[in-house]
Amino acid sequence: MIRSAILATIIYYDIFDYPLTLLEVHKFLVNPGRLSHIEGRLGEINLGDISKELDRLASSKILGETNGFYFLDGRGGLYDLRMARHKIADQKWKKFLRAVKFLALTPYLRGIFASGSMAIYNTDEKSDFDVLVIAKSGRLYTCRFFLWLISSVLGSRRKRHERVAPDKLCFNHYLTDGDMKLVHQSIFNAQTYVNLKPVMIKPVMIDKFYASNLWLNDYVCNFRTQKDFVRRSVSPPAIFRFFARMAELFLDSLLGNALENVLKNFQQKKIRENQVTYEPGGRVVFTERELEFHPRSFEAEVIRTYNKNLKKFGIVSHVIEADSGLNQL
Numbered sequence: 001m002i003r004s005a006i007l008a009t010i011i012y013y014d015i016f017d018y019p020l021t022l023l024e025v026h027k028f029l030v031n032p033g034r035l036s037h038i039e040g041r042l043g044e045i046n047l048g049d050i051s052k053e054l055d056r057l058a059s060s061k062i063l064g065e066t067n068g069f070y071f072l073d074g075r076g077g078l079y080d081l082r083m084a085r086h087k088i089a090d091q092k093w094k095k096f097l098r099a100v101k102f103l104a105l106t107p108y109l110r111g112i113f114a115s116g117s118m119a120i121y122n123t124d125e126k127s128d129f130d131v132l133v134i135a136k137s138g139r140l141y142t143c144r145f146f147l148w149l150i151s152s153v154l155g156s157r158r159k160r161h162e163r164v165a166p167d168k169l170c171f172n173h174y175l176t177d178g179d180m181k182l183v184h185q186s187i188f189n190a191q192t193y194v195n196l197k198p199v200m201i202k203p204v205m206i207d208k209f210y211a212s213n214l215w216l217n218d219y220v221c222n223f224r225t226q227k228d229f230v231r232r233s234v235s236p237p238a239i240f241r242f243f244a245r246m247a248e249l250f251l252d253s254l255l256g257n258a259l260e261n262v263l264k265n266f267q268q269k270k271i272r273e274n275q276v277t278y279e280p281g282g283r284v285v286f287t288e289r290e291l292e293f294h295p296r297s298f299e300a301e302v303i304r305t306y307n308k309n310l311k312k313f314g315i316v317s318h319v320i321e322a323d324s325g326l327n328q329l
Contacts, residue, residue, distance in 0.1 A: 002045060002053050004315050005032040005221075010063065010070060011309045012191065015302050018122050019071035019078045026050050028191060031221040034319045035310075044222050062313075082122070089121035095167050096129045097234045099156040100199055104236035106146045107247035108139035110177045111201030111209075119195045128158050128165045130172055132196060134205060137178030140288065141263040142251065147171055174291040177205065180212040184283065184292075186324035187306070188299040190219035200234050264288070280327045299323050 008030040013020055020028065026047050054070055057063040063070050066079040100112055116130030117123045135143035151157035151169050158168035175182075182189065194216055198206050210216070210225045217223060251259065268286050271277055277284040282295035300323045310317050 001032045001036060002049055003057070004035045005030050006050060006053050006057065007062070007313055008035060008310060008315060010072060011313060012187070012306050014072050014075060015305050016122060017078055017081055018120065019069040019082055021068050021070070022047070022051055022054060025054065025070065026222055028194065028220055029222045030187070031217070031219055034219065035315060035317050044224070085123055086121045088125060089118065089123045092118065092123055092127065092129070092167060097199070099154060099169055101234050101236045102150060102154055102240070103147060104200065104240040105150055105243055106143060107244045107251060108136040108143040109147070109244065110134040110136055111205045112199045113196040113201065114199050115173070115192060115196055119197045126164050126166050128168045128170045130170050133171055133174045134180065134201065134209070135174055135176055137176040137289070139260055140174060140176050140291065141267050142256070142260045144171070144174060144267065144291065145263050172293045176289045177208070179289045180209045182213050184324035185215055186299065186303065187219045187321045188302050189324050190216050194220050194223045198233060200236070278327065283326050297326060300326055
């Protein structure tokens with residue numbers, strides 16, 4: 001049971017050319033219940049048991065190991081690749097945090113998480129900065145407008161037509177603080193969200209986000225927010241927060257209600273009229289509680305590869321993983 005879960009975890013991250021340490025295998029461990037007929041959520045699986053099984057797998061030449069990083073046999077080059085990408089990510093994080101600091105000027109912004117390759121330090125020179133935004137309920141579209149305005153003035157926003165945008169902010173997912181449950185569930189999304197890095201968000205909001213998404217442990221059984229988060233936080237100048245607060249006081253009014261309505265109608269109209277919204281294989285969501293922009297998602301391909309490689313390694317999965325509800329190809 002543990003052996004299959006460990007292999008499944010390393011198989012999953014191999015798709016991203018990403019070898020794992022013992023602690024990472026423990027943290028990201030695929031729930032064994034998805035690989036067997038075990039019902040319900042399991043408790044945390046012991047780190048020592050995982051360590052022993054990793055040693056067995058390495059001794060059997062199923063896995064390779066270099067300096068504490070584990071990978072599928074024959075994939076030893078991933079260690080050097082991870083080290084190189086980590087160095088690139090260190091430099092990109094410095095740029096990212098400088099840009100995020102100015103986002104504190106945004107009224108109704110309640111949180112920023114780093115996502116995607118940045119969150120796991122797996123970037124190359126062309127990588128952009130994926131951002132998950134938490135906005136105040138009832139002011140989602142106002143918050144998005146000001147984020148667009150501020151990042152545009154700074155020249156740090158990824159534009160719609162840019163297929164490659166190194167070091168640009170990509171605001172591809174927004175949630176509201178009143179309802180942060182993620183309804184599109186899959187192993188791809190679960191592994192993405194357990195890897196989020198809190199950048200500019202209060203601890204109470206982090207706890208609320210994960211309390212709203214307990215389903216993550218159906219896919220990743222050992223994840224626990226209180227001990228598993230490594231922060232790369234930014235502390236913006238107090239004057240930025242003061243400006244945002246004054247703007248909110250001004251917009252907490254009938255004028256602000258009208259502005260939100262105008263911005264919502266305008267933005268939703270633009271989204272509806274954009275042909276990219278309906279491209280197969282992706283998903284665009286635009287409601288009053290969530291905005292998601294993944295029109296060209298590689299989720300389905302990742303999951304197809306994952307399922308295929310499970311079979312290749314003789315893991316008979318109880319659950320055939322599926323995507324989280326993308327537009328039909």
